[in-house]
Amino acid sequence: MRLQxxxxxxxxxxxxxxxxxxxxxxxxxEVKAVDDVSFTVFEGEILGIVGESGCxxxxxxxxxxxxxxxxxxxxxxxxxxITHINAEEMRKLRRDMQIIFQDPYASLNPRHTxxxxxxxxxxxxxxxxxxxxxSRVKELLEVVGLSAYHASRYPxxxxxxxxxxxxxxxxxxxxxxxxxxxxxxxxxxVSVQAxxxxxxxxxxxxFNLTYIFIAHDLSVVxxxxxxxxxxxxxxxxxLTSKDKLYDEAKHPYTQALLSAVPDPDxxxxxxxxxxxxxxxxxxxxxxxxxFHTRCPMAMDxxxxxxxxxxxxxxNHFVACHLYDGQQQNISHYQLNKEGxxx
Numbered sequence: 001m002r003l004q005x006x007x008x009x010x011x012x013x014x015x016x017x018x019x020x021x022x023x024x025x026x027x028x029x030e031v032k033a034v035d036d037v038s039f040t041v042f043e044g045e046i047l048g049i050v051g052e053s054g055c056x057x058x059x060x061x062x063x064x065x066x067x068x069x070x071x072x073x074x075x076x077x078x079x080x081x082i083t084h085i086n087a088e089e090m091r092k093l094r095r096d097m098q099i100i101f102q103d104p105y106a107s108l109n110p111r112h113t114x115x116x117x118x119x120x121x122x123x124x125x126x127x128x129x130x131x132x133x134x135s136r137v138k139e140l141l142e143v144v145g146l147s148a149y150h151a152s153r154y155p156x157x158x159x160x161x162x163x164x165x166x167x168x169x170x171x172x173x174x175x176x177x178x179x180x181x182x183x184x185x186x187x188x189x190v191s192v193q194a195x196x197x198x199x200x201x202x203x204x205x206x207f208n209l210t211y212i213f214i215a216h217d218l219s220v221v222x223x224x225x226x227x228x229x230x231x232x233x234x235x236x237x238x239l240t241s242k243d244k245l246y247d248e249a250k251h252p253y254t255q256a257l258l259s260a261v262p263d264p265d266x267x268x269x270x271x272x273x274x275x276x277x278x279x280x281x282x283x284x285x286x287x288x289x290x291f292h293t294r295c296p297m298a299m300d301x302x303x304x305x306x307x308x309x310x311x312x313x314x315n316h317f318v319a320c321h322l323y324d325g326q327q328q329n330i331s332h333y334q335l336n337k338e339g340x341x342x
C-alpha cells in the first residue's frame with residue numbers, strides 16, 4: 001500500500017434527512033443516514049467502504065462531494081475545508097473530485113452521444129475548442145478499453161460493462177485526483193466485474209488516482225482495496241488494512257459479515273455467525289452502540305454508552321467496548337453501577 005500524505009480528511013460527518021408529518025408538513029423526526037463518521041484517505045490509495053444496504057455508504061460518498069449537503073461535520077480536501085465554500089468554488093473543485101455511479105443504465109443521458117457525454121465536463125471546465133474536445137474524448141475512450149468510433153454512438157447501443165467504461169471515461173475527463181466509486185460493479189455480471197476492477201486498478205497506477213470504493217460485496221472490496229472501512233447504521237465501526245480486516249476482524253459486526261462470505265473450497269468449514277433480529281431504523285437508532293440489539297457479545301455498557309472510534313492497534317480503528325481504549329470506560333461504568341468508589 002502506497003500511503004503518502006492525506007488527500008481527504010472527514011471529521012464528524014453527519015447527514016440527517018427530515019421526516020415530515022401532519023397537516024402542515026412539520027418536521028417530526030430525522031433519518032440519521034450518516035451519523036458522525038470520521039476517516040482519512042491518503043494519496044494513491046483505494047479505501048473500500050462496506051456494509052449492509054441502507055447503512056449510509058452511498059450517502060457518505062455523495063455528502064463528501066456535496067452532491068447532497070452535509071448536516072454537520074468537516075470535509076477537508078488537500079487541507080482545504082470544502083464544507084462551506086460557495087457553489088462557484090465547489091464547481092471549480094469538481095475537476096479534482098469525481099464520482100462513478102452505480103447504475104450504468106441510469107447515469108448516462110440516452111439522448112446524447114458518447115462524445116457529448118464525455119465531452120460535457122471538458123466544456124464546463126473550459127475546453128471550448130470543439131476539435132480539442134473531440135481528440136480528448138477519443139483518447140479517453142481508448143484509455144478505458146473502447147474504440148474511437150464509439151464516440152458517435154448512443155448509450156443504448158452498449159452493454160452494461162461498456163456503459164460503465166463510458167462512465168469511467170467521463171470521470172477521468174478532467175484529470176481528477178479523487179474518484180468516489182458508488183458500487184460501480186454491482187449491476188454487472190461477475191465476468192464483467194473482474195474486467196472493470198482490473199481496469200480501475202490499472203488507471204489508478206497510470207494516473208495516480210485515489211479511490212473511495214463503495215460496495216456491499218466483500219470479495220470485490222478485498223480484491224481492489226488497500227484499506228477497508230465497515231459501516232453499520234450510519235456509523236463507521238471498523239477501519240484497517242484489508243489483510244488485517246479479513247484475517248483479524250475485531251468488531252462483532254465485521255466478524256458476522258465475513259463469516260457469511262462463501263468459500264470456493266467446499267472442504268473448508270467455516271463457523272457462521274448468525275445475527276438475530278433486523279437492522280434498526282435509522283429514524284430511531286438504538287442508544288449506546290447501534291449494534292448492541294443484534295450483537296452476540298453485548299454488555300450493559302453497550303446499551304447506554306456510545307463507543308468511540310479509536311485505534312486499538314497500529315492503523316486499526318474500532319468502535320467497540322470490547323477493546324483497548326475502552327477498558328477504562330468499562331471498569332469505570334461497572335464500578336459506578338455497583339455503587340463502589342472509583
